[in-house]
Amino acid sequence: MSEKQDRIAQLERDRELLDTQIKELLRTEHRLAGARMRYERQLRRIELLNRFALAATGTQSSIDLMNLAMPMLFSLFPFEQAAAFTLRENDYLCPFCVRALAGREADSRERLGEIGEQHEISAEAPPKEPVLLGDDELGDATPFVRRVVEVTRELYAAPAPAPSTTFGASLVMPLVGRGKWALGAIVLRHDAPSLISSHERLPTEADMPFVRLTAAHVAAALQSVRLFEQVRDIAELKEAYASKVVDAQEQERIRVARELHDAIAQQLVAMRMDAEWISERLDADHPAHDVSHQLTTRLAQTIVSIRNIVYDLRPPLLDDLGVASAIKAYATQITSNAEIELDVEIVDDPEALPQQVATALYRIAQESINNAVRHAEATTLRVTVEDSGSAVLLRVRDDGRGISSDKLNASTSMGLVGMRERAALLGGELTINSRPGTGTLVSAAIPYARDPSK
Numbered sequence: 001m002s003e004k005q006d007r008i009a010q011l012e013r014d015r016e017l018l019d020t021q022i023k024e025l026l027r028t029e030h031r032l033a034g035a036r037m038r039y040e041r042q043l044r045r046i047e048l049l050n051r052f053a054l055a056a057t058g059t060q061s062s063i064d065l066m067n068l069a070m071p072m073l074f075s076l077f078p079f080e081q082a083a084a085f086t087l088r089e090n091d092y093l094c095p096f097c098v099r100a101l102a103g104r105e106a107d108s109r110e111r112l113g114e115i116g117e118q119h120e121i122s123a124e125a126p127p128k129e130p131v132l133l134g135d136d137e138l139g140d141a142t143p144f145v146r147r148v149v150e151v152t153r154e155l156y157a158a159p160a161p162a163p164s165t166t167f168g169a170s171l172v173m174p175l176v177g178r179g180k181w182a183l184g185a186i187v188l189r190h191d192a193p194s195l196i197s198s199h200e201r202l203p204t205e206a207d208m209p210f211v212r213l214t215a216a217h218v219a220a221a222l223q224s225v226r227l228f229e230q231v232r233d234i235a236e237l238k239e240a241y242a243s244k245v246v247d248a249q250e251q252e253r254i255r256v257a258r259e260l261h262d263a264i265a266q267q268l269v270a271m272r273m274d275a276e277w278i279s280e281r282l283d284a285d286h287p288a289h290d291v292s293h294q295l296t297t298r299l300a301q302t303i304v305s306i307r308n309i310v311y312d313l314r315p316p317l318l319d320d321l322g323v324a325s326a327i328k329a330y331a332t333q334i335t336s337n338a339e340i341e342l343d344v345e346i347v348d349d350p351e352a353l354p355q356q357v358a359t360a361l362y363r364i365a366q367e368s369i370n371n372a373v374r375h376a377e378a379t380t381l382r383v384t385v386e387d388s389g390s391a392v393l394l395r396v397r398d399d400g401r402g403i404s405s406d407k408l409n410a411s412t413s414m415g416l417v418g419m420r421e422r423a424a425l426l427g428g429e430l431t432i433n434s435r436p437g438t439g440t441l442v443s444a445a446i447p448y449a450r451d452p453s454k
């Protein structure tokens with residue numbers, strides 16, 4: 001063999017080797033490109049999840065949250081219909097559904113919002129894991145899955161496609177919170193998956209770990225919103241309850257006042273007249289004369305006491321008088337027989353106060369003025385009413401002996417406790433500044449929104 005032939009053969013071998021190496025390289029590059037694509041896709045998905053989680057921390061209602069979740073889900077998975085079902089705690093009803101339509105373009109989504117009617121779902125729990133199923137597999141699904149898919153179809157009222165040509169596909173994502181709290185489910189649907197382009201393929205079993213991760217994100221956000229909603233509901237209930245209690249107290253006072261006035265006071269008046277009648281007919285030296293005279297006087301005193309109690313119990317017509325004038329009238333009346341100098345300053349006489357605010361203010365004034373007259377041994381009593389436009393301010397100051405700190409904080413000081421409660425129930429504040437020897441200042445500030453009907 002000539003040297004030339006040898007070199008040709010060698011070159012031929014080198015070329016073949018190079019060829020295989022190039023082919024190997026190309027294959028590696030292809031694999032790398034694939035891996036890179038998958039990596040970028042995963043990165044984009046995680047980014048979407050993160051963005052959702054961030055935005056979700058600012059939402060305060062389940063519906064708002066679902067309206068955030070839907071666009072994210074459409075970006076993650078190539079479905080075009082979605083419905084969210086949230087379950088109440090002990091029964092599997094659906095208090096609301098959110099539905100959404102993904103358009104082919106990213107931002108042509110529409111019909112995000114609440115659907116008014118409630119849909120009864122199933123007495124059975126949602127599945128523990130996400131379920132991906134075609135409409136032809138619905139028959140084998142659990143009642144819960146079947147029902148939510150059916151409701152989702154109804155929501156879109158899609159004309160039933162000819163069953164032989166296309167089958168819809170659904171992804172049912174259960175939302176399970178901490179402590180296995182079943183919160184609901186999201187259904188993603190496509191009526192005709194065959195129309196989806198190949199690069200937007202429907203999720204497969206391989207995508208399930210990511211589907212689970214997504215569901216966990218939505219569930220965590222939903223759970224914290226639900227807790228927030230519950231706390232808010234409880235606060236609202238408490239407020240409504242508190243104002244009912246105050247209303248009931250007022251009604252009861254009015255009822256007691258009426259009974260006292262109509263039944264007892266009237267009887268006493270009749271008895272006093274009888275006693276007078278007897279007195280007049282008894283000679284001055286008759287043994288019963290003095291007794292019947294005393295009886296008449298005592299009955300007269302009792303009638304005055306009862307009238308005072310009735311006056312205390314029955315709120316004056318605050319609407320007619322205005323709360324400041326009513327307070328002034330009360331203070332004047334109650335101090336008329338006391339050795340105390342009264343100074344009432346009405347900086348403003350607030351108008352159009354809500355009934356509850358006016359009553360609370362009047363009751364607080366009544367109690368603190370009473371206390372000053374009964375307990376303080378004060379020489380002066382100063383009452384001020386001011387209106388800031390969004391709150392009424394009441395100050396009752398005496399220069400008496402002050403309240404000892406144990407009485408000030410005792411839960412048995414029903415008058416003081418009651419004043420604080422009345423203010424607090426209406427979102428106001430009541431402070432009592434008092435030290436033995438320096439006198440007492442009661443200040444109440446009660447916020448209000450102007451009653452437009454007045």
Ligand SMILES: Nc1ncnc2c1ncn2[C@@H]1O[C@H](COP(=O)(O)OP(=O)(O)O)[C@@H](O)[C@H]1O
Pocket residue numbers: 371372375376398400401402403404407408412413414415416417440
């Ligand atoms: N302005 C005041 N000056 C001095 N002592 C007061 C004053 N207000 C309240 N007190 C004291 O605090 C106690 C508790 O007041 P309160 O809760 O209104 O109960 P009550 O008036 O029924 O005794 C009173 O018994 C009294 O000793």
Ligand SMILES: [Mg+2]
Pocket residue numbers: 367370371415416
């Ligand atoms: Mg009192």
